[in-house]
Amino acid sequence: MSLFNIGVRALQTNQVVLQTTGNNIANVNTPGYSRQTVALQNLPGQFTGSGFIGQGVQVQAIVRNQSDMLTRQATAAAAVSAADAARLQNLQRLQDNVFSGGDNGLGAAINDMMNALSDVVSAPTDLAARTVTLTRMDETATRMRSASDQLDQIAASVQSDLDTGVKAVNDLASQIARLNEQIVRAQGSGKAPNDLLDQRDQAIRNLNQYVQTTQVPADDGSLSVFVGNQPLVLSNTAATLSVGDAPDFPGSGQRKLFFTAAGGTAQVLDEQAIGGGSMAGQLKFYNNDLEDARNQLGRMALGLTQTLNAQNHLGLTLDGKTGGDLFQPIALKDAIAGAGNPSGASAGIGLAVADPAKLKASAYTVTFTAAGVGTVVRQSDGVALSFDGTTGNTLQDVLRGEGLTATVTGSPQAGDKFLIQPVHDAAGQMQALVHTPSQLAAANSVNAAMGAANTGSLQLVSLQALSNPPGATVPVTLTFTGPNTYTRSDDPAVPPALPTTYSYVSGQPISYDSAVPPTGWSVTLSGTPKKDDTVTVGDALAAGDYFQRDAGNAKAMLALRDAPMFDGAPLSDGFASAMAQVGTRTQSAQFAAQTSSTIAANLESDRTAVSGVNLDEEAAKLIQYQQAYQASAKMIQVAQTVFDSLLQTMG
Template structure:
């Protein structure tokens, strides 16, 4: 009977090995599957008078090819790669909203400024004036359209964030169920390989959506933490994440950890995975670019309206609003108890920075904080506080600890629109004119004169620019010098009392130019303010960038972000692929290897069957012999 038992055990063991090999081959393309192996062991022995005889072979257990370190590394690198990949995809969509060439905002801005050249050439030409209005309206439409595209991108990204949060919650619940099943088989001497593969695959999927840290427990049960230390899965219990509105800023999403009805906000930097990449895009990339577009719209409205209001229209009336004035959003109190109304206005459009702000009061001083980089204004004992070309104010005295958040550029691009409709209302004329004295040498010519600010008094007065023999000049009012020894450079503006005069050529001693208020008969042929609009093109505006090149500043920022994201995504993707390949080299199924093992155990099975056949034949012969 011993030989028959050895043969039957060998058949059973080799058949089990072939079944495992078949299982491996069937799951060669199953994601997360780990190759399984049969461990054979001796069935024991039996002692006889003439020695110890073995009792054959049996299956010890079925193990899986698995390296915990490589698996964790693959999960971690996948989280980083997923964050970079989803951010890159969103940035490429953002880049599409900022075309160059004729379809770009920059082309519209410069077309509007260039249209003033035709007005300067023919101030009374109604068609030229209509073109200025049309070009300005086109610029406003382009800015509104861009803001609309950014809003659509923001909304779709927020929906993707909520979908990702739902996936995280679903996977957390699935992992808790797997932990429960692992607990139920914890007393078994063998390893539930397929269940452990399912656990690891869920962890891998979780790592794609959010960065997790896992702590293994007894019997293969694993606990998972997110956001640094929040227990998403503990044994068979799972918590949830929630995507809701930030209480301090309803336009922002906030990811919270929810357990037992208590919500704990999670910092964007602690999320990782697709969720972290999406939140980074929303709150950094998209927010910054939106602020840049809003800043451009707000600066455009401010400088164009200011220049237009300095001029005179065809009726001799002061220019009104060219664009409809923008109302900046009120500040929102995020800390403290005072309940004050917070407001912000533009004090210097050339100093605007693309950022959100906070106004803080510590009980003694007020400070404004640029949230994009943390820069803080000089302390002020009272409001308003001027910082970055903005003026922050409160309706009353604050209480220590009060904090107010401002988003001055949030609605600017959405709300910009033309205010002027009649060509007669285009203020192309300057309120001042210049006349050379009859006795001038004629070696110097007038290039332009326009108002660049309000006069120091109630109105513009009569002023004389008088040159000396050394080429310097003095400015006289009523024959009395108010500025002397000023250096003259051809083509460089001479500015005084709200006007800018540009001369060219070489002056002679006592050459004089008189600046006086423009009379009613000068309006139709006076194009000074139109020249002033042309000068805006080169005015330093966006962190020193000329006003006419402001769009290039936005486009280059978006391009830099895309280029950086492409590098990060390619690098982290390669690292993740390398880590996954290393894991797969240990745990993956190799068909050539499985074919060789299948042949090996097939031959062993056939040999065991032959041995069993021989044992059976011998036993039958023995029975026949004894039976006689």
């Protein structure tokens, strides 16, 4: 009977081994499945006078082949790769849809608009040239609004992805909690529920595609899952995540990830603590890359609107009237008060553009530590600018250095915070106003005439109005007393006092400013004058219809093309600079995505080398265990034959 029992046990054991091997082959393509092997042990031998005789074999356990360390490493690397891939995908959309080059790009529209002014300079009375210029202005405004709409569409797409990610995370967290409960119950048998463990590990890997987690095992077999320092899953209880507006500054457009424990209140999760996962990459893109893109476009829209409007105001139309706004003026929205400010709603900060050339493509956070004392932090680079309320160092002075005029209402108190987004929404508001060619103010509001009796080599290089009308500062006659000096006819000279003498340097502008903002004109002369040579600067309207053929103001507009505007870059290069910045970010993100993807792929390969099913190996084992099964059956047959012979002999 002992031989028969050994054969039966061997047959049963090899049947289990064959079933396990077949299960491996069947699940070769099942996501998350870990290869299983059968651990065998021999039964204790039975003592006889000749020694211990073996009792056969039995199954000790069905072992799940996996490495906790490799699983954790591969999961974490996959989370980082998912974050990099999500950010790269959105940056590429931003680059392709908004900051692209070519004839259809915004940069080409700006350059075409500025270059069209050259035809107006050459032929100021040509209505066709004026019409082309105004058409280019309208096209620029249209493309600017279109770019802003594209940013809104990208933002909506990212928001949709975040909402989808939140739902997936909450579903997976609930699934892991249920699996924890099932695993704890199953492990009461003393054996590991391999399939449930595989399902839980796969759910955690799926979860890390959205948010990076850390796992802490418990003694009862459950697994606690943490996002940052918050427990998303504790035993069989799951918390929830959500996406919403930043609570510090409602209405700022910033998106935050919130954690809500069962029966608790929502708490903001630090983006840095989230680490990896597609949602981390999407939040980084939304709150940083997309915000910077909005600021870049907004600053360009404000710069173009402010400078071209201001220059058009200084000129005369073909009707002899002061030029108006070429674009709809863009009003800056007030600073956003922080939630829970001690001063409540009584304090605020109104904003306007002081100098478009000083504007930064950035938002600012203002924090008051006392009345009139605090810090302004430029978010684009983290630079902190302090103000103490003293003369020359007030909040208004600090913001004026950033190109902004601030109007403080109420009395901000210690602890008050404000968010300033001066250029955030400007691009979507750019709108051309002038469509009638005669309303382009191409002519200077002042003119200059060389004296008819001049004998020197004096020549007029340029003439620019600083205000329109130029005020009481015209006409003014400059009379040269020598090659390097002159007097002005508007100086009150009461005999016997001598008139004031001014220095003249060829090629350097001679300006007359009487107020702030400037009122007057600026003239640049070249050459060497002789004594008694004169230049008279007068009101253009007083010189007949000459202003209709003048293009001095159009020339000044054209000169804005090369004027420093955006962080020192010319106005015409503003979009190229923004495009280069987005391109650099995209290239950096692409490198990061490639690197993290390679690392994740290598670690996943290492993990599957331990846990994955190799069909060739399983096929070889199938043959091996089949032979063992057949041998076990043969053993039973032999035992049966021996037993039958014994019975026959005894009979």
